[in-house]
Amino acid sequence: MRPPVILPGATLGVMGGGQLGRMFVHEAQRLGYFTAVLDPDENSPAGLVSHHHIRAAYLDAHGLDQLARLSAAITTEFENVPAEALAALARRRPVAPGAEAVAIAQDRAREKAHFTACGVPCAPHAVIETPQQLQAVAGELLPGVLKTARLGYDGKGQVRVASREQLAAAWDELKRVPCVLEKLLPLAAECSVIVARGADGQMVNLPAQLNLHRGGILAVTEVFEGAVAPAQARQAVEAARAVADGLQYTGVLCIEFFILDDGSLVVNEMAPRPHNSGHYSVDACDVSQFELQVRALAGLPLPAPRQHSPAIMLNLLGDLWFRHGEAEVTPPWAEVLALPGAHLHLYGKLSARPGRKMGHLTFTGASSAQVRELALRAAALLGIAPF
Structure with a gap:
């Protein structure tokens, strides 16, 4: 009911x-x-x-x-x-979301089992919880990335390994907690899809979003026609919807994907909440991911979001406050906000520190070329590497 x-x-x-x-x-x-x-x-x-x-x-x-x-x-x-x-x-x-969906998202082994059950391809992998499972790892999974099954985010709890010796050492380094070893795949890009699903099964989604990570943390998201190839975008949306339906999910869910060199898509992980890569929706869509979260929780209708402007989002980490040394210096917001189409969102955190997410900056404009030019100008002002 x-x-x-x-x-x-x-x-x-x-x-x-x-x-x-x-x-x-x-x-x-x-x-x-x-x-x-x-x-x-x-x-x-x-x-x-x-x-x-x-x-x-x-x-x-x-x-x-x-x-x-x-x-x-x-x-x-x-x-x-x-x-x-x-x-x-x-x-x-x-x-919403329910405890079971969150529990699956908290455990990489359960998460990958769910993806497989939904018919969504993920990277070849092995679960390592015992010394026997460590010894039984197939050689074709190396080189790979060893990831803690729980409590890993923003690149934490992950170690690249190229041999069995490195794998054993990495598992020791991670205190022999349950882990998942994923085969290292040739990546061309990364993308994500955000879906919102109501308790009645109604589901809508934002467009596929092209993502760039640096140091395991999202740095740039680009969302406009052609940012993700149409065939890959369709596949990502279909896969994200299948994952949400398989969970009987209620709320906003983000699914992240790897785009491989051959153009194929594999799922990476899911986040049972709004996501950094959907922040642009506040400024570039008529319904944001956060409005969808409110609507899904309250049982209100879920309108299909319409993106009205090409958008690029820059993640603002605390490192930007320390560009000139150890003293904390406020970035040049006045110069950034002089750029057309700039939308600054600061999160109200009382102090900056390297790696801390302090805010984001979204550019919207009439064309993808325009927003890219403006976003690159802002990046230069802030000391963010070009993309």
């Missing part, structure tokens, strides 16, 4: 107080909802702008009780919220 629609005026809760929670809160408030955030950090970006900020750990029983009492429905803003906390909340309130 379809859950009841939750209309504006109710309170929507979010587990996690980072920048994705902040953007969800802003969108929910724009639509007329009140918001409640559970996050232990008193200066969390989402907590600072929410109507209610519950300062508690994610498994704190009293904090979860407060969130459930305040909220008509609850979502999450990052995938490492304990699935058991979401399961506890779901006994009292609608929770």
Whole structure:
């Protein structure tokens, strides 16, 4: 049975107080909802702008009780919220995405098994949980990348290995936790697709997004006609929808893909939440990924997003504040904002540090050539490497 629609005026809760929670809160408030955030950090970006900020750990029983009492429905803003906390909340309130979908996304082995069950190709791989499985790894999986099965993100918990000796040493380095070894494939590019699915099965998606990662962290996203070849874009959208349907998912889901040298596509991983690569949608689409997140959670209709402008998004890491030495210096925002089509989003974090996601900058314009020129000019001003 379809859950009841939750209309504006109710309170929507979010587990996690980072920048994705902040953007969800802003969108929910724009639509007329009140918001409640559970996050232990008193200066969390989402907590600072929410109507209610519950300062508690994610498994704190009293904090979860407060969130459930305040909220008509609850979502999450990052995938490492304990699935058991979401399961506890779901006994009292609608929770989207559900605990089971989040638990699968938290475990690379389960994630890859789900992709395979959905008929979506992923890189050749092996699960390594025991010394016996380590010894049984097929030679054709090397060279490869050894990844922790849990708690890896932004390139963390990953080691490249070229031989069995390196593989054994890497597993020791990772404390012999459960891991997945993925065969190293010849990559031409990376892309992602964001889908939104309602509890009734209705599903819409944003366009396929071309992504550039540096140091394991998303650096640039380009979204315009031809950024991803049409055949690959169609395949990525179909695969993303199959993964969401297979999970009986409710909410916003991002699926990341590798485009190989031969033009084929393999799935990399999924994020059960809005994603950096979809940030451009706030400025370049008539419905953003965060509005879709609010709508899916509240049981509202999901309109198909329409991209009205070509867009390029630059991720702004804390390194930009330390270009000139150890002292923190504010980047030249006035010069950046003098460029046509510049949309600056800073996340309200009180201090910068290298590698920390401080904000993003999206350029929109009349053509892909125009936005690329402007984005490259901004990159030069900020000290971001060209792309």
